[in-house]
Amino acid sequence: MRVVVTRPEISAAKTAERLRLLGHDPVLLPLSKAMHHPQVATDALALPHSALIVTSAEALRALANTDYSSEIGRNIQLFAVGEKTATAANAAGFGNIHIGAGNGTGLADLIASTLDKPDLPLLYLAGKPRAGSLEGRLEELGLPVRVAEIYEMIPVEYPPEEFYERLRTRPPQAVLLYSRENALRFFEIVERHALSFTETKILCISTRTADAVPAAFRAHLRIAESPDENALLALL
Incomplete structure (x- = not known):
């Protein structure tokens, strides 16, 4: 075919x-093709955050273009939307990975069930455009989230x-x-x-x-x- x-x-x-x-x-x-914004990622990662959220392997590719150093841990909790994104996160050196069922709303519910209410915001390493269902659901659940648009898809x-x-x-x-x-x-x-x-x-x-x-x-x-x-x- x-x-x-x-x-x-x-x-x-x-x-x-x-x-x-x-x-x-x-x-x-x-x-479409990805345009990465490494400075946006660097600035966002420099601010305190409780965990990372990624919904695309492209976010991990964008992250590779930053000075995000290995000592940040890769121990920080990272919430990936699905298996492929989790595989990319693992290849990037992250080890504390929680895997969602493939959509933003479900990932938000997983985060809520995994974390006690964090004092620091979650950092969503996002792309543009996107559906917005993830951050909307996190807000409904009362979880603080900061969105950093570290890449965008252009035609x-x-x-x-x-x-x-x-x-x-x-x-x-x-x-x-x-x-x-x-x-x-x-x-x-x-x-x-x-x-x-x-x-x-x-x-x-x-x-x-x-x-x-x-x-x-x-x-x-x-x-x-x-x-x-x-x-x-x-x-x-």
């Missing part, structure tokens, strides 16, 4: 390898002929969509270039992502059972 992978380049390459092992033909079409622009080469010459049988922003960007491009995907499987990692799919493309829309790539690839 010819499958379009819309993740950023580093992650897309890993997904492409998984797809090849499953016998599929991946088409890499990263729709990747392609010339029209490149889209035609990748998507029209050999139309894909499936498209993998990983976030609401990812989906909005993909269908904006589809509309702009008058591409036809009415028979293509639109595979979404979450309900929030699926909500951004236009009605004209929902006949073949499917949503992963859990918000992770394993469940997403199981839809193929």
Whole structure:
């Protein structure tokens, strides 16, 4: 099956390898790329905090560009949204890691059940854009949180002929969509270039992502059972 992978380049390459092992033909079409803000991270980490929160491996990559020294511990408690983010945190040297079930609200509930009410704020090493469900839920639970936007995802622009080469010459049988922003960007491009995907499987990692799919493309829309790539690839 010819499958379009819309993740950023580093992650897309890993997904492409998984797809090849499953016998599929991946088409890499990263729709965004990360811009890191190391000074924001450095300034945020210099302030007192009780624990760290990360919801993307990209936050760990952004952290690698700072002077965040090894003696900070890596003993500090770190709350990761899911297994892949936890794996990245472990590779970055963190050892005291708590793993959530894959979404911001659930991660906030895990934090509340793990920590006594901290005197110092939690430090959320966040990206932009994001859903905001994590910090909203933490506020509901009365947990102090400080958000540091240490990276942002910016659009990747392609010339029209490149889209035609990748998507029209050999139309894909499936498209993998990983976030609401990812989906909005993909269908904006589809509309702009008058591409036809009415028979293509639109595979979404979450309900929030699926909500951004236009009605004209929902006949073949499917949503992963859990918000992770394993469940997403199981839809193929």
